[in-house]
Amino acid sequence: MRRFVLGALVFLSACGNRKSDPPVEPEPPSQEETIYCAEVVLTKQGHVCAGSPLPAEAFAHRIETRVLRAAAGKVTRVERRTGRGALVEDDDGIATWDVEYQGDVVARLTAKRQSGAVSYVIHIDEGGQHMLYRDRFGRPKRVWDTDVVEQRISFDARGFPETSKYFDIEGKPTQDEWGAYARRYVRRDDGARLESTILDAALNPMVGFEGSATIRDDRDERGQLLGQGHFDAEGRPTVSSYGAHRFEGTLDSWGNYRGSDFFGLAGEKVADARESFAWRNTVDDGGCITEHVRLGADGKPAAGRDGWAKNARVCDETGRAIEWQYFDSEGRPRSPDKPGGYTRVRLELDDRGRHVGKRYWDAQGNPDRPISFEARKLDDDDRVLEMWMQGPDGHLAAEKNSRVARERHVYDGFGQDTETSYFDVDDRPTDHRFGYAKVTRRHDETGKVVEEHFTDAAGAPVVVYQTRLLGIRFGEKSGRSRDEALHDAREAVERIRGGMEFERAVLDYGDRALHRARGKRPKAAASYFVKPIAEALATMKVGDVSDVLEGPTNMFIVKREE
Structure with a gap:
């Protein structure tokens, strides 16, 4: 998952797929149990907290919590929820995992989006050591925008994942999204991760895409991340591609991240890749981040590389962030996009909590120009069928130096995007900035695009x-x-x-x-x-x-x- 993010570092990658008989559903529970965790790890026998469980009273005050639903001693569902109870997705678009068992061993995991749409299914056999990713139609599924469709897991004597190896559709070693052919983990006795090392195909340490081979974590008794350092393939301290060797986080009594500071190899304060030396959060009593501030070397608000120093946020009644307003170091409205661009943005959600619109305002509080509204039409499986942009007058509009105002998608029976077309403000075909007005695609059995054909607005x-x-x-x-x-x-x-x-x-x-x-x-x-x-x-x-x-x-x- 993500390495330098101070929020949720959930380890769910030790999951997989199965070719054998379908798993047996557990008997209907006579009594359900709810367990609250800061982090979660998957063992052969199911999910457990990676660290001591959270007290139940902490849930309503936290930004996010992993909620385990258990019945008859088995965890049957893992949820990611805000303090006000809403399901929220991780960086891979997953909000829940439904867990099925074969006897006492996990046999299948179903990953779902916040809306309930199935993203993929992981079949697990060989006692949890062999994991195959499948789409909801049973076909091999490439995950994490990579060629990975299979994992091989080895477990330590305590039953925690120790190594994960990644393979493509042909069974050959392949890299995950961070460049690893495999990973090796070191964990505490309670499952909290202390170390993760990127390995090559021969299982030797190697430098990954973020500029380090090993990441070492400092965690509290609940498994929450307090600090993190980067090391090269020889185990020497190194600076990651995010500009720092180490960060140290500050948590409040509920476990919410209130801040982070960045340090170099000599322990000196340094700026990260966004040119911030530190950041601080203000969190309300319901776990909503209401303000995020970047700090300079002197500890005062300072603009990062993209020009803003602070954003103020609004959450809806479910705890989801739906509005952001950006300011410079002097407290003046400042666009996060470009000088003179929008300074405030608000999401519109449908009755399933899905993002279907986005409104923009300028520094004076007026609808932004040329684009003040972006809309999306989704199907029942959360796929984007159509996107369009409007100006303050409600008519179709295009960005400066672009003619595209609308985009349409066509999907096949497996949910694969087989055609994308672009249209201007008069709803006529027009060229995208890449030089084409329409692209048609052919996919292989894993969903990977293997053939594309491009035509311009005239059909050439x-x-x-x-x-x-x-x-x-x-x-x-x-x-x-x-x-x-x-x-x-x-x-x-x-x-x-x-x-x-x-x-x-x-x-x-x-x-x-x-x-x-x-x-x-x-x-x-x-x-x-x-x-x-x-x-x-x-x-x-x-x-x-x-x-x-x-x-x-x-x-x-x-x-x-x-």
């Missing part, structure tokens, strides 16, 4: 080449110099271009494979990893490229067929 075919760029900081962590990383970027473009002329190359800031951006939204991801090296890329004669992200990202190179 468009060739879109795609390559991966490896950014500066990760290149340096892998033992390469800045110049070598730049050379690799140029070479990648030249190789895929093949000497031909093309219209433009565009970096995709919205790529979720960008280390998942610590769970942040795609637009925020860019602020973590952008490095201004436009002058170096200018020699490639690539238009529209102003930055290269510091993590792996996609570059689209567009050429229309003659």
Whole structure:
């Protein structure tokens, strides 16, 4: 899961799938039990708190809590809830796990979204050691935006997961979202994780995408994270790709994170990748974060890389955050997006608690321009069928330097996105910034896109080449110099271009494979990893490229067929 996030670090990756007989449902319970946990770990016999359980009275005051529903001594459901009782999703979009057993051993887990829609199913056999990920139709399911469809788990003498190895559809070793072929864990006797090490396919320590091999945790008796340090493959202290060697967190009496400070190798205070030396939260009595403030080296509010120092939040009656307003270090409204952009945003939820709209206001409190409202139409399985944007007048609108006002998706019977089309303010086909108005896709049995066809607004075919760029900081962590990383970027473009002329190359800031951006939204991801090296890329004669992200990202190179 996420490494440097001070909220929920839930370990549910030791889960899996099964090819054998379907599991047997437990008998209807005569008495149910509710257990509250800060963190959870999955053993062969089911989920347990990774640390001592929380007192029941703490639940109503916490930002988030793992709630275990047990019957007849077995946990049958794991929930992630706010202090006011609402289900909330983790960074992978999972809010609940339904647990089924074969005898006394966990045999199947069903991962569901907050709305109740099934995300995937994990079948477990061989006493918990073999785990297969499947979609709700029983087909292999790629997870975490990777090729992982299978895990092999080994357990220590206490029954806790000790190593996890990842495999693709062909049974070959593959990497998870952080670059690990496998992981090794060290845990306390109560299951709380103390150490996690990224391993290569030969089970040797290796540096992952976040710039370290081993992460060591400090935790309290409830398993809550108090601090975390990064180390290289030889076990030496190192600075992660997030700018610090270590963070130390501050918790209130209910276990809510009230702040974090960042430190370098010598114990000095340093700024993280967002250029913040620390942050602080204000949390109300119901577990809602009402204010988040970034601090500078002097302990005073200070703007980060994206220009804002504080955001004030509003939660609804269920405890979900639905509104954010941003300010600079002087308390003036400031856009988190770009200078002069929106400063306040509010979500609109449907009766299932799903995000179906977003409204924007400027610094003066007026509906933002050119876009003041974004809307989404979802199907029963939470898939986006249509998205559109409106201006203050309620009519369709497009962003500056773009003609796209509406986007439509078509799915096949397995829920796979087979067609995406873009339309202008008059609802006519129009070209996306990547140079096409429509893309059709073919997927393999795991849901991976294996073929794409692009056409422009006139219906003419468009060739879109795609390559991966490896950014500066990760290149340096892998033992390469800045110049070598730049050379690799140029070479990648030249190789895929093949000497031909093309219209433009565009970096995709919205790529979720960008280390998942610590769970942040795609637009925020860019602020973590952008490095201004436009002058170096200018020699490639690539238009529209102003930055290269510091993590792996996609570059689209567009050429229309003659």
